[in-house]
Amino acid sequence: MRNVRPIIALDFASKEQTLEFLSNFDESLFVKIGMELFYQEGPELVREVNKRGHDVFLDLKLHDIPNTVESAMRGIAKLEVAMVNVHAAGGLKMMKAAKRGLEGSKTQLIAVTQLTSTSEEQMQKEQLINATLEDSVVHYARLADEAGLDGVVCSVHEAEAIGDACGEEFLRVTPGIRPAQVSVDDQRRVATPAQARAQGSTHIVVGRAITKAADPKDSYRQIAAEWRGE
Numbered sequence: 001m002r003n004v005r006p007i008i009a010l011d012f013a014s015k016e017q018t019l020e021f022l023s024n025f026d027e028s029l030f031v032k033i034g035m036e037l038f039y040q041e042g043p044e045l046v047r048e049v050n051k052r053g054h055d056v057f058l059d060l061k062l063h064d065i066p067n068t069v070e071s072a073m074r075g076i077a078k079l080e081v082a083m084v085n086v087h088a089a090g091g092l093k094m095m096k097a098a099k100r101g102l103e104g105s106k107t108q109l110i111a112v113t114q115l116t117s118t119s120e121e122q123m124q125k126e127q128l129i130n131a132t133l134e135d136s137v138v139h140y141a142r143l144a145d146e147a148g149l150d151g152v153v154c155s156v157h158e159a160e161a162i163g164d165a166c167g168e169e170f171l172r173v174t175p176g177i178r179p180a181q182v183s184v185d186d187q188r189r190v191a192t193p194a195q196a197r198a199q200g201s202t203h204i205v206v207g208r209a210i211t212k213a214a215d216p217k218d219s220y221r222q223i224a225a226e227w228r229g230e
């Protein structure tokens with residue numbers, strides 16, 4: 001099911017910067033806390049952001065042996081976040097273990113397929129995967145589906161094929177979102193909010209286009225309107 005709120009990536013270096021950014025907004029947001037912030041501020045900030053009425057996607061991209069991931073997820077379950085992720089490359093057993101670790105919680109579990117900063121050429125040369133990028137992403141999505149996960153992180157360009165392979169209910173959370181006028185940086189597989197809507201993304205993740213904008217609130221409103229098709 002498509003979520004109407006763009007997920008804002010809170011890629012800040014400190015609690016102070018994060019709370020200052022959030023004070024621009026009156027409404028409840030869907031935000032992402034990733035490695036940069038979590039490694040500085042830890043679970044306490046996750047609780048604080050939750051307490052302020054925002055939904056949290058905890059983006060820690062777990063990738064380890066199944067037992068370690070299961071134990072880590074048992075701890076994460078206590079934070080009552082909306083969503084958490086692992087790397088699909090960790091394998092079927094690891095993804096099943098992650099799901100077991102979250103048993104009893106309402107947290108949705110998704111798997112990163114191929115990072116949106118990865119190009120097909122890079123994937124083939126560096127990961128030695130002899131397939132197209134789309135085939136690799138859809139393969140990982142099927143594996144995540146088999147493991148019982150709620151969906152995947154992918155780019156907009158693979159969202160439709162994943163919907164066909166895993167069903168429309170399967171979440172397709174898509175970063176690499178750039179409004180038409182914003183230049184591309186380290187991301188490789190990018191798209192606009194309108195393209196994400198047209199290609200069947202269920203969630204969009206937007207960081208710098210909002211957090212580094214001269215007027216973050218205005219940028220958020222514009223991106224959200226385009227995403228909702230207004």
Ligand SMILES: O=C(O)c1cc(=O)[nH]c(=O)n1[C@@H]1O[C@H](COP(=O)(O)O)[C@@H](O)[C@H]1O
Pocket residue numbers: 009011032034059061085112114115116117153154175176177187205206207208209
């Ligand atoms: O798991 C993620 O959130 C993620 C996966 C992926 O393939 N690509 C990707 O960009 N992300 C995250 O999405 C955010 C994108 O940020 P911007 O490129 O600034 O919009 C960052 O926080 C990334 O860590």
